[in-house]
Amino acid sequence: MSIEAINWVLTQAPDLKPHLFPVLLGMANHAHPDGTGAYASIPTLAGYARKTERAVINDVQELLGEAKPKKVKQRDGSYLVVEPEQVQLIERGDQRLVAHIPVDRRPVVYNLLMHKRRDGGVIQPTPRPQSGRSAIVPGQPTAGGTGSTFTGGAARPVGRANQCKIHPGWFAHNCGGCKVDALVGGAA
Structure with a gap:
C-alpha cells in the first residue's frame, strides 16, 4: 500500500x-x-x-x-x-x-x-536505476553522509555523561542491566 x-x-x-x-x-x-x-x-x-x-x-x-x-443510440433510432x-x-x-x-x-x-x-x-x-535496484548503496557516501549503517539494538551513549555507574554503556535513566537486576532481586 x-x-x-x-x-x-x-x-x-x-x-x-x-x-x-x-x-x-x-x-x-x-x-x-x-x-x-x-x-x-x-x-x-x-x-x-x-x-x-x-x-x-x-x-x-x-x-x-x-x-x-462507443456507439450511442439516438432518439430517431440511428447510432x-x-x-x-x-x-x-x-x-x-x-x-x-x-x-x-x-x-x-x-x-x-x-x-x-x-x-x-x-x-x-x-x-x-525521478530517474530509476536501470537494474531496478535502489540507487543508495549501503556504506557508500550519499548526500546525507554514508548509506545505511544502522545495526539495530538499543541506543548507547557515546560520551561518559548520563551513563549508568553500574553498567557502563547504558543511559542511566534506561539501563537494561539495572532493570534486569531489579527483576531478579539484585541491586538497582
Missing part, C-alpha cells in the same frame, strides 16, 4: 471521469511510493470499485489512453459514434515483478503516471 500514490490520486491527479476514480484508487493501493509496480488483479479491482470485471477492463483501457469509440476523451494516467510496467505468480493467474503490472498533475503541470519523473 502506498500513501504517496493514494494521495496523488486524491489530490494531485489530473481531472478524470468519476467512473475511473475507484479503479485508479485501487491501483494506487497496490503501487509502490513512486507509482510503479501496481499489479492488482481485475477481480480485485472490480471488488474495490463495486463494478463488473468487464467494466474494470474498459476503465483500465481508458486509463491507458486506449479507449475504443452516433462517440470518440472517448483520451486520458493516459497509467502505463504498462515491468512485468518481471509478477514472475513469481503462476502464468495462468498472473496480473498485468501498471505504473501510475504520478508526474502528471491536476494543474496541468508536469513534474519530471
Whole structure:
C-alpha cells in the first residue's frame, strides 16, 4: 500500500471521469511510493470499485489512453459514434515483478503516471536505476553522509555523561542491566 500514490490520486491527479476514480484508487493501493509496480488483479479491482470485471477492463483501457469509440443510440433510432476523451494516467510496467505468480493467474503490472498533475503541470519523473535496484548503496557516501549503517539494538551513549555507574554503556535513566537486576532481586 502506498500513501504517496493514494494521495496523488486524491489530490494531485489530473481531472478524470468519476467512473475511473475507484479503479485508479485501487491501483494506487497496490503501487509502490513512486507509482510503479501496481499489479492488482481485475477481480480485485472490480471488488474495490463495486463494478463488473468487464467494466474494470474498459476503465483500465481508458486509463491507458486506449479507449475504443462507443456507439450511442439516438432518439430517431440511428447510432452516433462517440470518440472517448483520451486520458493516459497509467502505463504498462515491468512485468518481471509478477514472475513469481503462476502464468495462468498472473496480473498485468501498471505504473501510475504520478508526474502528471491536476494543474496541468508536469513534474519530471525521478530517474530509476536501470537494474531496478535502489540507487543508495549501503556504506557508500550519499548526500546525507554514508548509506545505511544502522545495526539495530538499543541506543548507547557515546560520551561518559548520563551513563549508568553500574553498567557502563547504558543511559542511566534506561539501563537494561539495572532493570534486569531489579527483576531478579539484585541491586538497582
